[in-house]
Amino acid sequence: xxxxxxxxxxxxxxxxxxxxxxxxxxxxxxxxxxxxxxxxxxxxxxxxxxxxxxxxxxxxxxxxxxxxxxxxxxxxxxxxxxxxxxxxxxxxxxxxxxxxxxxxxxxxxxxxxxxxxxxxxxxxxxxxxxxxxxxxxxxxxxxxxxxxxxxxxxxxxxxxxxxxxxxxxxxxxxxxxxxxxxxxxxxxxxxxxxxxxxxxxxxxxxxxxxxxxxxxxxxxxxxxxxxxxxxxxxxxxxxxxxxxxxxxxxxxxxxxxxxxxxxxxxxxxxxxxxxxxxxxxxxxxxxxxxxxxxxxxxxxxxxxxxxxxxxxxxxxxxxxxxxxxxxxxxxxxxxxxxxxxxxxxxxxxxxxxxxxxxxxxxxxxxxxxxxxxxxxxxxxxxxxxxxxxxxxxxxxxxxxxxxxxxxxxxxxxxxxxxxxxxxxxxxxxxxxxxxxxxxxxxxxxxxxxxxxxxxxxxxxxxxxxxxxxxxxxxxxxxxxxxxxxxxxxxxxxxxxxxxxxxxxxxxxxxxxxxxxxxxxxxxxxxxxxxxxxxxxxxxxxxxxxxxxxxxxxxxxxxxxxxxxxxxxxxxxxxxxxxxxxxxxxxxxxxxxxxxxxxxxxxxxxxxxxxxxxxxxxxxxxxxxxxxxxxxxxxxxxxxxxxxxxxxxxxxxxxxxxxxxxxxxxxxxxxxxxxxxxxxxxxxxxxxxxxxxxxxxxxxxxxxxxxxxxxxxxxxxxxxxxxxxxxxxxxxxxxxxxxxxxxxxxxxxxxxxxxxxxxxxxxxxxx
Numbered sequence: 001x002x003x004x005x006x007x008x009x010x011x012x013x014x015x016x017x018x019x020x021x022x023x024x025x026x027x028x029x030x031x032x033x034x035x036x037x038x039x040x041x042x043x044x045x046x047x048x049x050x051x052x053x054x055x056x057x058x059x060x061x062x063x064x065x066x067x068x069x070x071x072x073x074x075x076x077x078x079x080x081x082x083x084x085x086x087x088x089x090x091x092x093x094x095x096x097x098x099x100x101x102x103x104x105x106x107x108x109x110x111x112x113x114x115x116x117x118x119x120x121x122x123x124x125x126x127x128x129x130x131x132x133x134x135x136x137x138x139x140x141x142x143x144x145x146x147x148x149x150x151x152x153x154x155x156x157x158x159x160x161x162x163x164x165x166x167x168x169x170x171x172x173x174x175x176x177x178x179x180x181x182x183x184x185x186x187x188x189x190x191x192x193x194x195x196x197x198x199x200x201x202x203x204x205x206x207x208x209x210x211x212x213x214x215x216x217x218x219x220x221x222x223x224x225x226x227x228x229x230x231x232x233x234x235x236x237x238x239x240x241x242x243x244x245x246x247x248x249x250x251x252x253x254x255x256x257x258x259x260x261x262x263x264x265x266x267x268x269x270x271x272x273x274x275x276x277x278x279x280x281x282x283x284x285x286x287x288x289x290x291x292x293x294x295x296x297x298x299x300x301x302x303x304x305x306x307x308x309x310x311x312x313x314x315x316x317x318x319x320x321x322x323x324x325x326x327x328x329x330x331x332x333x334x335x336x337x338x339x340x341x342x343x344x345x346x347x348x349x350x351x352x353x354x355x356x357x358x359x360x361x362x363x364x365x366x367x368x369x370x371x372x373x374x375x376x377x378x379x380x381x382x383x384x385x386x387x388x389x390x391x392x393x394x395x396x397x398x399x400x401x402x403x404x405x406x407x408x409x410x411x412x413x414x415x416x417x418x419x420x421x422x423x424x425x426x427x428x429x430x431x432x433x434x435x436x437x438x439x440x441x442x443x444x445x446x447x448x449x450x451x452x453x454x455x456x457x458x459x460x461x462x463x464x465x466x467x468x469x470x471x472x473x474x475x476x477x478x479x480x481x482x483x484x485x486x487x488x489x490x491x492x493x494x495x496x497x498x499x500x501x502x503x504x505x506x507x508x509x510x511x512x513x514x515x516x517x518x519x520x521x522x523x524x525x526x527x528x529x530x531x532x533x534x535x536x537x538x539x540x541x542x543x544x545x546x547x548x549x550x551x552x553x554x555x556x557x558x559x560x561x562x563x564x565x566x567x568x569x570x571x572x573x574x575x576x577x578x579x580x581x582x583x584x585x586x587x588x589x590x591x592x593x594x595x596x597x598x599x600x601x602x603x604x605x606x607x608x609x610x611x612x613x614x615x616x617x618x619x620x621x622x623x624x625x626x627x628x629x630x631x632x633x634x635x636x637x638x639x640x641x642x643x644x645x646x647x648x649x650x651x652x653x654x655x656x657x658x659x660x661x662x663x664x665x666x667x668x669x670x671x672x673x674x675x676x677x678x679x680x681x682x683x684x685x686x687x688x689x690x691x692x693x694x695x696x697x698x699x700x701x702x703x704x705x706x707x708x709x710x711x712x713x714x715x716x717x718x719x720x721x722x723x724x725x726x727x728x729x730x731x732x733x734x735x736x737x738x739x740x741x742x743x744x745x746x747x748x749x750x751x752x753x754x755x756x757x758x759x760x761x762x763x764x765x766x
Contacts, residue, residue, distance in 0.1 A: 182216075198230055205238030213238060214247070229255070233266045240273030245282075248273060261293070268301050275304065280312045287321070351382060358388065367395045371408065378415065386412075390421035397429035405429045420451045424461065431464045439465075440473065466496035475505055487513075491524045498531030506531055507540050522553050529555070533562040538570040545579070557583065561592055568600020576600055591617075595628045602635030610635065611644075626657050633663055637670025642679075645670070659690070665698040672705025680705060681714075696727050703733050712740035716749070731757060 130146060182200055197216070204213035217227070217235060232255040239248035248270060255262065267290040274283035287305055290297060297305075302321060309317050354373050361370035371392055378384045389412050396405035409426040412418045423446050430439040465474035478493060490513045497506035506528055510520065520528065525548050532541035541563055548555055555563075560583050567576040576597060583593040594617045601610035610632060617624060629652050636645040645667060652659055664687040671680035684702055687694065699722045706715035719737060722729060734757035741750035 194226075194228060194231065198234055201231065201234045201238070205234060205241060208242060210235075210238040210242060210244070210247075227258075227260070229260050229262060229266070232260060233262065233269065236266060237269045240269050240276070243273070243277050245270075245273050245277065245279070264290070264295050264297060264301075267295060268298065271301065271305060275308050280308050280314065284309065284314070284317050284321075351377070355388075358392075362391065362395045365399065367392070367399050367401060368404070370395070371404065375411075384417070386417050386419045386421050389417050390419075390425045393422060393425040393429060397425070397432050402429060402433045420446075423451055427461060428464050431461075431470070436470050436473075439470070443473075443477075463492040463496050466493060466500060471497065471500060471502050471505065475502075478509065487518050490516075490518055491521060494520065494524050495527045498527045501531070503528070503531035503537060503540075507537065510544075519551075525553055526555075526559065529559055529563070533559070533566050536566040536570060538566050538572055538575070541566065542572075542575050542579075549582075557586075557593075561596060564593060564596050565600075568596060568603065571600075571604045573600065573604060573606065591622050591625065591628075594622060595625065595631070598628055599631045602631055605635075605639065607635055607639060607641065623655070626652070626660065626663075629657070630660070630662050630666065634666035634670075637666050638673070640670070640674050642667075642671070642674075642676075659687075659692065661687075661692060661695045661698055664692060665695070665701055668698060669701040669705075672701060672708075675709065677706060677709055677711065684718075693725075694722075696722075696730065699727065700730055700733060703729075704736055707736040707740045710740070712737065712744060712746075715740070728760070731760075734760075 179200070182196070201213045201217065204210070204216075213235060217231070232251055236248045236251050236255075239245070239251070252262065252266070252270065255266075267286055271283045271286050271290075274280070274286065283305060287297065306321050309321065354377050358370045358373055361367065361373070374384060374388065374392055389408065393405045393408055393412075396402070396408065405426065406429070409418070409422065409429075412422050423442065427439055427442050427446075430436075430442060462474050462478050465471075465477060474493070474496070490509060494506045494509050494513075497503070497509065510528060513520070525544065529541060529544050529548070532544060545555060545560075545563055560579055564576055564579045564583065567573075567579060580593055580597045584590050594613060598610045598613050601607075601613065614624060614628070614632060617628075629648055633645050633648050636642070636648065649659060649663070649667070652663070664683055667683050668680045671677070671683065680702060684694065684698070687698075699718060703715045703718050703722075706712070706718070715737060719729060719733060734753050738750040738753040738757070741747075741753070
């Protein structure tokens with residue numbers, strides 16, 4: 001390192017003459033120091049090429065220099081050009097790390113370009129690397145070409161290269177080349193690996209050359225490789241494919257003698273082979289052996305074997321297989337319900353299997369298959385209860401099979417299965433399909449038959465009627481059978497009525513609950529409170545809110561703000577103050593609550609209290625929004641307190657807010673109503689100077705005010721200005737202007753305005 005440091009200190013002198021540097025490079029025995037020195041002096045590509053040629057006996061140095069040149073633009077091309085022109089030669093394997101890097105990173109084309117360069121002379125390893133990379137890319141034809149070139153160059157491919165070539169040629173469907181490569185490998189004294197043979201055997205069996213595959217197998221085993229379970233399975237599958245089960249079983253026995261035991265695939269192939277030639281007993285025997293060895297068969301295999309046993313009338317074997325593998329669902333899904341009809345007497349095992357399958361079908365959304373099994377059981381004269389039929393009607397309704405549910409209901413009535421459960425579930429089906437009239441008729445029919453709903457059915461029907469917008473029917477049913485209503489019934493009914501906008505009826509159910517000693521849960525309280533606030537039953541909403549407070553239920557900020565708003569709209573300021581104080585103490589962000597209360601106070605003309613709230617709000621660090629300021633300005637303007645309104649307008653500007661059209665419109669409207677028209681006109685002009693464009697309400701307030709004061713022509717001027725700006729006047733402007741002009745004898749202009757208003761109305765209707 002000391003020598004490198006000394007060179008670094010004299011680098012300015014050495015830049016003019018690089019020969020000493022190259023001598024220093026050759027001095028170092030550590031290749032990493034060579035690289036540091038190269039990076040230190042930033043030699044150009046030509047210098048590096050010369051350095052590589054000088055050390056063409058040192059493989060490591062050449063590989064490192066080639067790596068640096070490859071990382072530089074045009075560096076590798078420079079080296080190849082010098083090698084071609086000057087006849088330089090690099091040590092064998094100098095380019096192999098680069099080729100390996102190209103192939104591993106997916107740059108196979110770059111590896112091929114280097115391989116095909118005239119100055120490149122590959123060794124055996126280079127061929128191996130490029131062939132492997134090309135095989136990974138899937139270009140098997142190119143791999144074959146490279147393999148031939150490798151042999152022409154006098155290099156013997158390794159077992160790995162042959163294996164890649166065999167698998168590659170098989171993928172492109174060239175079995176003959178694979179066989180040629182396989183035998184070529186043996187001729188060269190190389191031992192084929194098991195993976196290559198397995199791929200070759202698979203291809204031979206698929207092309208119906210099982211005997212050829214078997215011959216190769218017996219020629220090679222023991223001497224070349226030890227066959228594994230995959231090898232035997234492939235060959236067994238080949239014999240099973242052509243129906244030669246004796247040959248397949250011979251290999252299977254040999255396989256077991258070698259202590260190479262088959263897996264589920266091996267047994268499945270053999271069982272399917274025997275079933276293919278209709279030898280069901282041998283297939284079942286293999287199945288029993290499979291189970292004894294602890295191998296679990298797949299569902300398709302079990303189902304196929306069960307079908308074969310069923311067709312061969314192997315009853316005992318069939319039911320043993322069914323119980324062991326739980327294949328009844330698969331069996332019934334394939335429509336094999338005729339076995340029920342063929343059973344001469346009642347079979348408890350079959351019955352249990354049918355019931356189990358019906359439940360499984362319903363849970364897995366295969367309702368029609370469940371109905372098929374149910375009808376087969378019923379037609380065979382087996383006992384089917386009402387609960388099963390009712391369950392199916394409910395499942396059909398939920399899955400949207402309304403017509404099938406109706407058909408099953410009619411069948412149940414015909415076979416005397418229609419009890420309270422069937423009626424109840426079919427009633428729900430009618431409600432799901434919005435068939436309210438038929439649902440009412442069914443209810444009447446149930447009453448005439450004396451069928452009394454149980455608690456669960458009653459609750460369900462009440463809620464479903466409410467959801468189907470049959471609120472009157474739901475409420476009537478509730479009143480008729482209310483003594484049966486459980487807490488759950490009341491809660492569900494309150495929620496349904498509240499959500500559908502029947503808050504008053506929901507309130508009556510709530511009061512009925514209180515009389516029965518029931519109380520609402522938190523969620524139902526919130527739902528009912530929302531309903532009462534939506535349709536302003538203010539006293540009831542406030543009473544419910546206080547009840548929630550007593551029960552320590554949390555009312556969220558949004559609900560309290562809605563309740564505050566409806567109390568303000570009803571001018572119940574005392575209740576509003578109570579809610580606001582609670583909000584102020586519990587909510588971290590009460591700006592919205594301040595705005596609602598101020599709006600309510602302004603609406604009830606409590607101006608001084610609203611202004612006091614504004615001051616409190618600012619004192620507590622809350623920034624009033626423009627909406628709050630606009631509310632106060634409108635209230636002050638409508639009550640004629642223009643000086644205070646002007647102060648608020650000035651405060652808006654000081655707080656960095658910009659008054660909008662609503663702000664100025666409120667002032668203009670108030671000034672016009674106070675007959676301060678000149679001030680209103682001044683405000684109108686001022687808002688435009690401030691960059692705020694008047695909207696339709698602002699023009700309307702000013703034009704109507706001027707018209708009522710008799711200043712019709714001034715109003716007409718603003719009317720025309722409004723139209724010029726593309727704003728559409730309201731009908732009230734047309735009417736007031738036309739009437740004012742008629743009173744002053746300007747009938748022509750008034751008539752034009754009437755006609756324009758009519759055209760405007762017709763265009764709007766169209």
